Amino acid sequence: MSKTVTPYNAATVKKKDQVATMFNNISGTYDFLNHFLSFGIDIIWRKRAIRTLAKLQPKHILDVATGTGDFAFEALKMLQPDHIIGVDISEGMLAIAREKIAKRGLQGKFSVELGDSENLPFAENSFDAVTVAFGVRNFENLSLGLESICRVLRPGGQVVVLEFSNPRRFPMKQLYSFYSKTFMPFFGKLFSKDKRAYAYLPESIVAFPDGKDFTGIMEQAGFSKTKCRPQLFGVCSIYTGMK
Template identity: 35%
Template sequence: MRDEKTTHFGYEEVAVDEKAGRVRAVFDSVANKYDLMNDLMSFGVHRLWKRHTIEISGVHRGQRVLDLAAGTGDLSARFSGLVGAEGEVIFSDINAAMLEQGRERMLNEGRAGNLHYVQADAQYLPFPENHFDCVTIGFGLRNVTDKQLAIDAIYKVLRPGGRLLVLEFSKPTNKPLEKLYDLYSFSLLPKIGKVITGDEESYRYLAESIRMHPDQETLKGMMEHAGFERCDYFNLTGGVVAIHRGYKL
């Protein structure tokens, strides 16, 4: 049994208090090429995954949205338009370099009025309880040290009737696709990372972190354990990615 004071960093076993710094170093390294790498490694399909997340979020004018692990702001930008001037979107990331990249992008696009930027750890959210109508975390939960702690924290800051959406890499639903995906992830993806960002190891960690992330049913169970109800998930691209949704009732 794994010592309770250790956790996974990809396939490596590390001390719990070491993981956040290791993850931070990964995103410090790739921040300025983050958008380009997303397009290259997903062949642009990440835009469709995020669009589907927006479509099932139920977010509308005047609501409050918390976008965790916001990266460079693909989801935040769309939510900003949906909630309008009377709504609010919190653009949040644990990594300062990513947060600054996202803030610069939003300012360049003229999105300022209803967006607020907060550097925060998803495990320890600095927001009032029962505050948000929707919380999203896109491609970030797998990097969190204690995923259950983060899901519990999200539950607390959602108002009754609010919902959580987790967009994350998941487990392919058929063996041929899984084998092809493994070949791409461990052979090609790190090489693309080396060419574009000069950092092969960060993208090797990415592939490993995806494999260590809970599968669809396990993550659904974690959400139910936190108190979420009517939990479901949507497999996209054959389960390479899944969107999990749950409600605080």
């Protein structure tokens, strides 16, 4: 069983509430720091993850933990679905997503709403595909979140999860450990008003059950044909599964 890591280590406050507060606090600098701290490689990872849905050609997509909507915007461009709904527990992040949607004139294609991954407010079998980019490690209950995703996915539909993982081979393991524990928190504090947010990030990555552990949890939640595709020597992984 993996250790539960929370942004503020407040025992009396649920993880999901702490995560919502954290993302509300950093929403204004999130996009900049996301690309800056990954040297822009996160954009490549998103495109690779979305390409796994190319054969399925989903028309109705749910993007869980949509944040400011970057993954959904890329999916709209690459897959041209009829509609994408994004859900997130942070109103601050969704406010920025709505601004982007309006600015790009995509109100008819992409909508967002406040929602909890463990209790998605949609009927069973509602979506052809469900995506989660850099969000599952923030779920309070990973199994419940995946079961909720499986419930709203139609039979034959596909889930795609893009998430950070832990490199296990020399020298990437040592380099990434140094980067995540020093470089990331330093620049996170420099540009973000929330000092804990970018210390929580590497802690949550270390605690996350990645690789085969995660595909095993996916299978327990109801998914089949699960796959894990490590990126950049294991810094990030693309997970897929079918219902």
